[in-house]
Amino acid sequence: MNGLRGMSPLLDCVCSKGSVSWLLCGSDCVERKHYASGRMYRGRAHQCPANPCRSDSGATGFLLMSGQVPGSGRPRIADHEVLRHLARGTYGSVWLVQSVLGRCRAAKVVERRAFASSRQYEREWTGVRHFEPISRTHPGFVHILQVGRCPDDTWFYYVMELADDLRRMPVEDCSEYVPRTLRAELDRRRRLPVLECVLVARTLLLALQVLHHRGLVHRDMKPANIIYVDGVPKLADIGTVATQQHGGTSVGSVGYHPPEGSGRPAGDIFSMGRILYEMFSGVAVQELADNLPDLTPRLKNDVERRFYQIIQRSCSFDPRQRPASAGALEQELAALCEV
CATH class of the missing domain: 3.30.200.20 (Phosphorylase Kinase; domain 1)
Structure with missing residues (x-):
């Protein structure tokens, strides 16, 4: 930030009064910039001359600012x-x-x-x-x-982070930029080879494993909420992330939403199973909801048969029949690559 000399880049506390915004670092002693006058102030966070600080404990990069609706x-x-x-x-x-x-x-x-x-x-x-x-x-x-x-x-x-351009071009002419999501990739290619399905899923499952170990769930996994950055698939659209719970409000999207609700890790695994099904089959899950065609007649080899068995268990309506965790599902897919 221009003029905030020596200030930590990790910001976790802000306060404002009208159009005046204050930017505070997470340390006890802070520098402050009055955005209306450009004047600098130093002091402790609780001494801000505007309203008492709104604290976002533990968060980084938080900023409160005025702007158009x-x-x-x-x-x-x-x-x-x-x-x-x-x-x-x-x-x-x-x-x-x-x-x-x-x-x-x-x-x-x-x-x-x-x-x-x-x-x-x-x-x-x-x-x-x-x-x-x-x-x-x-x-x-x-x-x-x-x-x-x-x-x-x-x-x-x-x-x-900005998603890659679907055209695989650097983002130079912003008027032509089209974000590369898994949804856009499937719309363009229809279905993906087994190995690519596995690689995408393993990356996302390892991320899910971290999320679940933190006591959180995503609750709205679907191809449109997965972006590619430098070719790496990433979980995005994170407004539905919540602490794990047995009850509470259930959110999600048609076709990917678990039948028991979306408050537990098993729900994210169900959604991941539906994503795997769509990547592998080319069938638009969101359009068919629960009426997914049986892929058994079209399977060509043992790898595809084993892969489809993993998908079927992940998509089971009974959470007890699904892989026990994101890590367990990732390991099953890793073993498939070794065949």
Whole structure:
């Protein structure tokens, strides 16, 4: 950040009053910049002359800033130029942005007004808070680089790694950029070879294993929520990440949502099984929901038969019949590669 000399890059506390924003580092003694006047202040976090700090304990890269309401035009993302709109979803939008260092990123803007209740909006925010601290601990996670929440609390955003271009071209002409997701890859190629299915799944399962060991679940795994960065598949769209629980609100997408609900690791394994089925078969799972065709007649060799057996167990409606964990499923797929 320009002018914040000696300041830690790990930011976890912000406070604001009106259009005044304060940026605080996580240490006890901080430098502060008054964004309206450009003046610098030093002191302890609790001595901020504006409102008491809103603390996001344990999180990194958090920033509160003022900006336009997304519905009225392009959002303002701190230290980034907003280049163009990429996609619109149920709860917000994704924008192509460029950092002050010239690096292209993706910024997801989540709007409060898109939710039926404040509780649902806060659930999305909580998902980001859960995932952000661990997002850079595994190559199978999309890296969250910055998070912000506007002062009037009508929207928040997070900046993340940009997916590869589907055309396999560097992101130079942003007007032609198309993000490479697993959904886009399947739409283009229809189905993937067994080895590629296994390699994609193993990367994601190792990431899931880390997520589950942290007591978290993704709850909305599907091809559209898996992006490629430098050719590596990564779990993305992390607003549904939550702590593991037996009950509570069940979220997810048709075709990938486990029948028992999405609060436990077994639910993520079911979703992964459905993704494996779609990669291998070329059948659009979301369109058929539970009526998936039997692939047995089209299997060509022993490897495909063993692979399909793993898929069937992972997609079992009975959680007890599925692999015991993400790590266990990954090991089964690894053994398949050794045949």
